[in-house]
Amino acid sequence: MKKSFKELLKGYLKPATSKKKQKEEEKAKEIEVTENVEEEIIDITEEDKNLVWAFNAGHTGNDFRGNPKYLFIYINKYRKDITTYWLSGDEETTEFVKSLGYRAYTLGTLEADTALERTGVFVAEQVKLGLPAGLSHVKYLNLYHGVGTKNVERTVTEGGLVEGLAHKYILYSQYYRNYQLFLCPSPMMEGDFTKMCGVDDDKVIRAGYPRNIYQKYFEPIATFDHDILAAKGLDESYKIAVYAPTFRQNLSEDTFHLAIPDIEKLIEVCKRQKILFVFKMHPFMENEYAYLKMKEKYEDCPYLLFWDNRDDIYEIIDKIDLAVIDYSSIFTDFISAGVPHFIRYVFDYEETVQNLEHDYKEVTTGQMCYSFEELLQSIETYRDRDDTKGIDRISNLYWKYSDKDSFEKIVNQTLEFTPVEREFPTLYSFDIFDTLISRKVLDPKGIFYKVKEVIKKSDLNYPEYFVEEYPKLRMFAEADVRECYHKTMESRHSERREIYMKDIFDKLQWVYNLTDEQAEFLMKCEQEIEIANTIPLTENINKIKKLLENKETVVLISDMYLPKEIIEKMLEKADPVLTQIPLFLSSEYGVQKTTRKLFLEVYKSFKPFYDFGKWIHTGDGRVPDVNMPRRLGIVANQIEKPEYNEFEGKLTEQLDSYDSYLVAALMARFRQNHLFDKEKFV
Numbered sequence: 001m002k003k004s005f006k007e008l009l010k011g012y013l014k015p016a017t018s019k020k021k022q023k024e025e026e027k028a029k030e031i032e033v034t035e036n037v038e039e040e041i042i043d044i045t046e047e048d049k050n051l052v053w054a055f056n057a058g059h060t061g062n063d064f065r066g067n068p069k070y071l072f073i074y075i076n077k078y079r080k081d082i083t084t085y086w087l088s089g090d091e092e093t094t095e096f097v098k099s100l101g102y103r104a105y106t107l108g109t110l111e112a113d114t115a116l117e118r119t120g121v122f123v124a125e126q127v128k129l130g131l132p133a134g135l136s137h138v139k140y141l142n143l144y145h146g147v148g149t150k151n152v153e154r155t156v157t158e159g160g161l162v163e164g165l166a167h168k169y170i171l172y173s174q175y176y177r178n179y180q181l182f183l184c185p186s187p188m189m190e191g192d193f194t195k196m197c198g199v200d201d202d203k204v205i206r207a208g209y210p211r212n213i214y215q216k217y218f219e220p221i222a223t224f225d226h227d228i229l230a231a232k233g234l235d236e237s238y239k240i241a242v243y244a245p246t247f248r249q250n251l252s253e254d255t256f257h258l259a260i261p262d263i264e265k266l267i268e269v270c271k272r273q274k275i276l277f278v279f280k281m282h283p284f285m286e287n288e289y290a291y292l293k294m295k296e297k298y299e300d301c302p303y304l305l306f307w308d309n310r311d312d313i314y315e316i317i318d319k320i321d322l323a324v325i326d327y328s329s330i331f332t333d334f335i336s337a338g339v340p341h342f343i344r345y346v347f348d349y350e351e352t353v354q355n356l357e358h359d360y361k362e363v364t365t366g367q368m369c370y371s372f373e374e375l376l377q378s379i380e381t382y383r384d385r386d387d388t389k390g391i392d393r394i395s396n397l398y399w400k401y402s403d404k405d406s407f408e409k410i411v412n413q414t415l416e417f418t419p420v421e422r423e424f425p426t427l428y429s430f431d432i433f434d435t436l437i438s439r440k441v442l443d444p445k446g447i448f449y450k451v452k453e454v455i456k457k458s459d460l461n462y463p464e465y466f467v468e469e470y471p472k473l474r475m476f477a478e479a480d481v482r483e484c485y486h487k488t489m490e491s492r493h494s495e496r497r498e499i500y501m502k503d504i505f506d507k508l509q510w511v512y513n514l515t516d517e518q519a520e521f522l523m524k525c526e527q528e529i530e531i532a533n534t535i536p537l538t539e540n541i542n543k544i545k546k547l548l549e550n551k552e553t554v555v556l557i558s559d560m561y562l563p564k565e566i567i568e569k570m571l572e573k574a575d576p577v578l579t580q581i582p583l584f585l586s587s588e589y590g591v592q593k594t595t596r597k598l599f600l601e602v603y604k605s606f607k608p609f610y611d612f613g614k615w616i617h618t619g620d621g622r623v624p625d626v627n628m629p630r631r632l633g634i635v636a637n638q639i640e641k642p643e644y645n646e647f648e649g650k651l652t653e654q655l656d657s658y659d660s661y662l663v664a665a666l667m668a669r670f671r672q673n674h675l676f677d678k679e680k681f682v
Helices: 004-037 046-051 066-078 091-099 112-116 162-179 188-197 210-217 253-259 265-275 289-297 312-321 332-336 349-355 372-384 388-399 406-416 444-457 464-468 472-489 501-512 516-532 537-549 563-575 576-580 597-604 622-630 645-656 658-674 677-681
Strands: 054-057 084-086 102-106 123-124 137-142 180-184 205-206 239-243 275-279 304-305 322-325 339-345 367-370 425-431 437-439 534-536 551-557 583-585 614-619 635-638
Touching: 046 054, 054 066, 054 112, 054 614, 066 084, 066 123, 066 210, 066 406, 084 091, 084 112, 091 102, 102 112, 137 406, 162 180, 162 597, 180 188, 180 406, 188 205, 188 388, 205 406, 210 312, 210 332, 210 406, 239 312, 253 289, 253 425, 265 275, 265 289, 265 304, 265 372, 289 304, 312 332, 322 372, 339 372, 367 372, 388 444, 425 537, 425 597, 444 464, 444 472, 444 516, 444 658, 464 472, 464 516, 472 501, 501 516, 516 534, 516 563, 534 563, 537 551, 537 576, 551 597, 563 576, 563 583, 583 597, 614 622, 622 635, 645 658
Parallel strands: 054 084, 054 123, 084 102, 123 137, 137 180, 180 205, 239 275, 239 322, 275 304, 322 339, 339 367, 425 551, 425 614, 551 583, 614 635
Antiparallel strands: 437 534
């Protein structure tokens, strides 16, 4: 039965009515949520934002700890003129902070977004990779926890953290240079951090770490049961020892397995000496296989405690009698808190000490132990040693600026700080092939056909089959060498992915039984033809000339197996100005754009550190010149490269000669530069 017009109209109007109702419900919810954000924050004006502080801590921002935690508590108790809230990415943490009586919001919620709009100061204890939306122009109070012997942040150039650090500074370097205040607890650390984090003198806050001194000077806080001896069934005659190793970037095995190879022996020592031995693992090490297995097996052992990092060990730091340390910055916190005994357990000393910023033995204290057996012996006798002199020396080295007034120094300097928006220079990088220079033949396969013509006329007596099939055999050889490199990285103990040009001709020589003279002639011939085939792409070269005239920083970066001296000759032929620009080649560094590591070589090349507001890269490849740099925070511009159409491709296939590649390349370039869509169709 057909519906009446009235019924059809009713059906037509129904969705619109539903959408209107939905919008009304969303608006009501927004008003309700906004009202839930405390009136103190809602009523903040633009001028008052300086008195609204957001706090966040931890490697992922999902826990309640660190220097921000103790400054947060201090301000809530003693600085009522400042409105604070804790910002977390975890709902459980948000509810936990609320249960302590403090204001807290979860990232991504309307409540958090509303509060962030009215925030003037963001407090953290790292140089964060991601900033919450809306905080790109607020003061950044960095209560950085990293005092110690290691290189950090901008000066880290080796290991698995490099890419993440580079990404962070490529994206946010200008923001941190302009808006970041940085906490430094001593003259030595001030010197280190200004160099390693790029902090200007007027942005240094000279004071102690809140996490180390709050419990000493102010009303203590307890967010969990502090009597860990009783929890293990031990009386007060037992002493607490803490082992707090740092994360190792370069170890191929679990750190825990190497550090504690025989836990039963450790238990025996702890039992004799009446010690509760606490394993306080770095957050990056909590999921190591050996540690998890040991934790599962010995969870109930009365002499061992596997610390839950959700509990803040700084709340009980004054109860620790012995600290077993390596290169971790927590060592200095133990010093500041008054721990009386130290053991330096450095089983990998020879491998690690090379990468430290300071002389390890000069900036730490405690008996040195290089093996597990030495560690056990040192634990047996630690009470007999007096570490006072070493502790006093280290305390002055690391904590000269630390005192009870540290909290007020931090708060007042932050309130008085006015950021100045400075524009930092832009770094420009350009791909080389098909961006600045090209080949007359367009497709590199055309080069191999020219080599075929040359060797066919030579008197070196190459095998007939080898000559006739040379272009194909040359490509097969390169593919084989690349596959070999890719599959043998582990056995070669090398991360080199890019092949050497000579590898290709060594492969040809081995497979086809060529003489040294024949192989050498092939490689030299190809290099000369590459140079002769070079043509400039003047439009992009002129862009570089303009940038250089304006004193901009420009680098060239290319995935290419050709040796550097050959590339330089090709660039010189195109335009001598290109030879004046720093050149980053995969053949020289062994890494490629396609893995982002060649971009990292550019990043690491600037001394004392990468210091640009933006990085813009230009190239023709979708993956190496667009996708990969964008994953590092680089702005990527892809240029159009001429490609053979079906007819031109068939031309090269059918004629199968160097000349056919020359003609096809001319036709492709003519189409790109001169034809409109209708003409292409015709």
